[in-house]
Amino acid sequence: MAVYLDHNSTTPVAPEVLEAMVPYLSGECGNASSIHSYGQRARAAVERARESVAALVGARAAEVVFTSGGTESDNLAIFGIVAADTRAAKHVITTQIEHHAVLNSCQALERLGVEVTYLPVSRAGVVDPAEVRRALRPETVLITVMHANNELGTVQPIEEIGRIAAEADVYFHTDAVQSAGKLPLAVDGLGVDLLSLSGHKLRGPKGVGALYVRKGARLRPLFYGGHHERDRRPGTENVPGIVGMGRAAQLAAANLAVDGPRLAVLRDRLERELVARVPQARVNGAGAPRTPNTSNITFPFVEGEALVIALDLRGVACSTGAACSAGAIEPSHVLTAIGLPPEEARASLRFSLGHETTTADVETALAIIPGAVETLRELSPLYQKTAG
Amino acid sequence: MIPESNPAPVVVAMSGGVDSSTVAGLLARQGARVVGLTLQLWNQRRLPELAGGDGPVAHRCCSLDDVYDARRVAEHCGFPFYVMNFERRFEDAVIRPFVAEYLSGRTPLPCAHCNSSVKFSDLLTTARQLGAERLATGHYARVRRNEAAGRWELLRARDAGKDQSYFLFGLTQEQLARTLFPLGELTKREVRDLARDLQLPVAEKPESQEICFVPSGDYAQFIAAYQAEQGAAPETTAGEIVNTAGEVVGAHAGVHGYTVGQRRGLGALRREAGAHREPRYVVRIEPESRRLVVGEDRELFRDRCLVGDVNWVSVEAPSAPLRAEVKIRHRHEPAAAWVEPLEESGSAGGAAHLCVRFDEPQRAITPGQAAVFYDSDRVLGGGWIR
Numbered sequence: 001m002a003v004y005l006d007h008n009s010t011t012p013v014a015p016e017v018l019e020a021m022v023p024y025l026s027g028e029c030g031n032a033s034s035i036h037s038y039g040q041r042a043r044a045a046v047e048r049a050r051e052s053v054a055a056l057v058g059a060r061a062a063e064v065v066f067t068s069g070g071t072e073s074d075n076l077a078i079f080g081i082v083a084a085d086t087r088a089a090k091h092v093i094t095t096q097i098e099h100h101a102v103l104n105s106c107q108a109l110e111r112l113g114v115e116v117t118y119l120p121v122s123r124a125g126v127v128d129p130a131e132v133r134r135a136l137r138p139e140t141v142l143i144t145v146m147h148a149n150n151e152l153g154t155v156q157p158i159e160e161i162g163r164i165a166a167e168a169d170v171y172f173h174t175d176a177v178q179s180a181g182k183l184p185l186a187v188d189g190l191g192v193d194l195l196s197l198s199g200h201k202l203r204g205p206k207g208v209g210a211l212y213v214r215k216g217a218r219l220r221p222l223f224y225g226g227h228h229e230r231d232r233r234p235g236t237e238n239v240p241g242i243v244g245m246g247r248a249a250q251l252a253a254a255n256l257a258v259d260g261p262r263l264a265v266l267r268d269r270l271e272r273e274l275v276a277r278v279p280q281a282r283v284n285g286a287g288a289p290r291t292p293n294t295s296n297i298t299f300p301f302v303e304g305e306a307l308v309i310a311l312d313l314r315g316v317a318c319s320t321g322a323a324c325s326a327g328a329i330e331p332s333h334v335l336t337a338i339g340l341p342p343e344e345a346r347a348s349l350r351f352s353l354g355h356e357t358t359t360a361d362v363e364t365a366l367a368i369i370p371g372a373v374e375t376l377r378e379l380s381p382l383y384q385k386t387a388g
Numbered sequence: 389m390i391p392e393s394n395p396a397p398v399v400v401a402m403s404g405g406v407d408s409s410t411v412a413g414l415l416a417r418q419g420a421r422v423v424g425l426t427l428q429l430w431n432q433r434r435l436p437e438l439a440g441g442d443g444p445v446a447h448r449c450c451s452l453d454d455v456y457d458a459r460r461v462a463e464h465c466g467f468p469f470y471v472m473n474f475e476r477r478f479e480d481a482v483i484r485p486f487v488a489e490y491l492s493g494r495t496p497l498p499c500a501h502c503n504s505s506v507k508f509s510d511l512l513t514t515a516r517q518l519g520a521e522r523l524a525t526g527h528y529a530r531v532r533r534n535e536a537a538g539r540w541e542l543l544r545a546r547d548a549g550k551d552q553s554y555f556l557f558g559l560t561q562e563q564l565a566r567t568l569f570p571l572g573e574l575t576k577r578e579v580r581d582l583a584r585d586l587q588l589p590v591a592e593k594p595e596s597q598e599i600c601f602v603p604s605g606d607y608a609q610f611i612a613a614y615q616a617e618q619g620a621a622p623e624t625t626a627g628e629i630v631n632t633a634g635e636v637v638g639a640h641a642g643v644h645g646y647t648v649g650q651r652r653g654l655g656a657l658r659r660e661a662g663a664h665r666e667p668r669y670v671v672r673i674e675p676e677s678r679r680l681v682v683g684e685d686r687e688l689f690r691d692r693c694l695v696g697d698v699n700w701v702s703v704e705a706p707s708a709p710l711r712a713e714v715k716i717r718h719r720h721e722p723a724a725a726w727v728e729p730l731e732e733s734g735s736a737g738g739a740a741h742l743c744v745r746f747d748e749p750q751r752a753i754t755p756g757q758a759a760v761f762y763d764s765d766r767v768l769g770g771g772w773i774r
Binding site: 306375379 | 397423513516518519
């Protein structure tokens with residue numbers, strides 16, 4: 001079995017989560033909207049899960065909408081808020097390092113006549129709140145800034161931006177898909193009106209997520225059908241998925257205080273040793289506050305795609321950045337935004353640890369990675385030229 | 389054949405087609421540690437105006453369907469499979485020269501460039517980076533070690549009709565040492581039978597016939613679309629059509645739409661005084677003056693050509709003229725000739741030049757194509773027709 005260091009891409013389902021889900025994949029088949037007792041039990045399970053998710057982010061249960069995942073939550077937040085706003089001219093503020101679910105949604109908004117400002121970030125991968133304030137316009141309807149970046153792990157100054165948004169009376173959404181379970185979340189403290197979550201980043205199943213929507217926020221649904229989720233998201237509830245996500249949220253809240261520091265120690269060791277053992281290896285985003293599990297490292301003179309494959313063949317699973325953009329010809333937009341030239345962006349790998357990662361895993365990875373890099377470099381014409 | 393005790397993997401270049409899939413399945417059955425790799429070489433969606441025109445037999449290269457097929461084969465045979473993006477390299481090494489050659493009045497041979505510069509160079513390097521000692525492909529050709537001569541030899545495939553050795557003349561000794569062509573001893577029919585025997589999902593998949601990045605076969609359209617995408621000023625190569633006496637007999641829309649020996653697309657030509665109504669063929673392309681020179685069939689025959697950038701494969705570069713059977717085109721019966729090295733010792737660029745002198749005049753010798761020298765089954769070497 002390979003050492004799995006790609007938790008930011010997805011996480012193994014926790015045994016407790018699987019256990020919680022199984023009844024709803026077998027005997028407990030009720031539609032949560034049905035009147036009869038099967039339905040009532042399903043309904044109860046969904047609402048219990050909702051309470052758990054709400055508790056994870058410091059919200060009220062009624063403010064949690066279940067979706068099919070982080071991408072849908074982002075879409076619902078962005079299109080939902082913008083469409084519900086009745087002004088003729090609209091403007092949205094976001095950053096250059098958002099996940100594609102946010103970026104591509106914003107690009108789609110531009111094609112619909114909405115103006116969008118994509119704020120740059122520092123070399124460390126952090127957006128400046130002052131820039132958010134400067135970008136505000138009378139017609140700004142939404143600010144959307146991710147809590148933690150998926151490729152770098154860098155944490156954005158959400159609280160400060162929240163205050164700016166409140167002052168300007170502009171809706172504020174944050175994609176917390178990567179921070180949930182790794183950093184404490186409290187919607188009031190963060191000052192957000194909307195917050196996206198994804199089940200499978202939290203040791204829950206794939207195919208389920210949630211969107212926190214502050215009470216009173218005006219949100220248009222993405223699609224139409226029944227009256228589920230208080231008319232915000234139609235469709236028969238994915239009961240097993242929701243139950244799984246609820247249990248995952250409970251575990252995340254319970255483990256946060258212990259997992260965070262433990263993973264930081266492991267991540268720091270991995271990072272420190274790789275930089276020490278691999279000449280010219282460099283950590284990206286090290287100068288900023290980061291989630292405790294993420295390490296993005298550039299290995300100059302190596303083709304990232306080839307290194308990921310080489311590592312997989314040697315038993316280490318990691319990624320070059322976002323899983324959804326694997327095989328893309330363009331280098332990572334996040335690494336480009338922090339100033340990496342294309343060759344360096346393409347030479348960067350992301351290692352992301354998780355609840356199951358052990359000290360032994362890190363030591364195994366350390367035994368394998370430097371050698372793999374060396375093998376690639378030895379056969380790389382680029383390395384020969386500069387080393388020669 | 390890879391001994392079972394050898395733990396080093398063999399990388400198989402997989403296109404999703406029957407040939408490369410059979411190679412992968414065969415090696416896996418023989419106990420080799422196969423790693424399947426599909427190269428993403430060209431994004432068909434890049435030139436949207438070319439999309440949506442799918443001929444009955446044409447199969448787009450690097451399409452999602454092909455990747456899917458390759459993945460299914462890997463899944464069926466149980467070996468790891470990856471897709472790697474080589475688009476930038478392919479564009480630089482194959483597409484750009486392809487367009488430039490056509491615009492310069494030559495007829496390029498992109499598959500040979502791809503083999504030399506991408507498949508057996510970058511891909512081979514990547515295979516070694518992944519820990520493999522050898523790269524296997526579905527080419528119909530054979531490699532043989534000649535211990536006495538201390539050389540790796542490249543041979544025609546046993547199936548003469550499928551032989552692809554013509555496109556592999558540029559391979560170096562170092563590259564051949566690390567290459568496997570498991571299909572070289574098999575006929576196409578035997579390969580299909582083997583694919584069925586291996587129960588490969590692609591056993592009945594039809595062949596693709598065209599250049600991988602121009603599935604429609606319409607090179608002129610591709611070139612125009614690529615030029616437009618690159619923002620190249622639409623400089624025209626349109627000009628006059630003249631006969632071999634220099635008289636203007638017509639007009640053409642661009643030299644890159646023509647190749648030596650071509651008859652169609654010349655339009656209505658002015659009837660020359662006293663000339664019989666013989667068909668006219670492109671005899672020569674003069675890109676500087678943007679002229680197409682046309683003539684009768686007999687004017688297409690020449691008994692010699694200059695060949696440059698020669699790569700010697702099965703033998704060392706000779707100092708004296710040698711006899712060979714020379715192919716000037718993929719679909720061409722090798723013709724007996726003298727291959728005569730020209731005196732170019734110490735010339736700038738160091739590219740070997742020689743003159744091929746055919747026993748019998750050959751029809752439509754085309755600059756840009758390869759001249760490959762055979763000695764029976766062995767590929768002695770080859771170069772580019774000037």
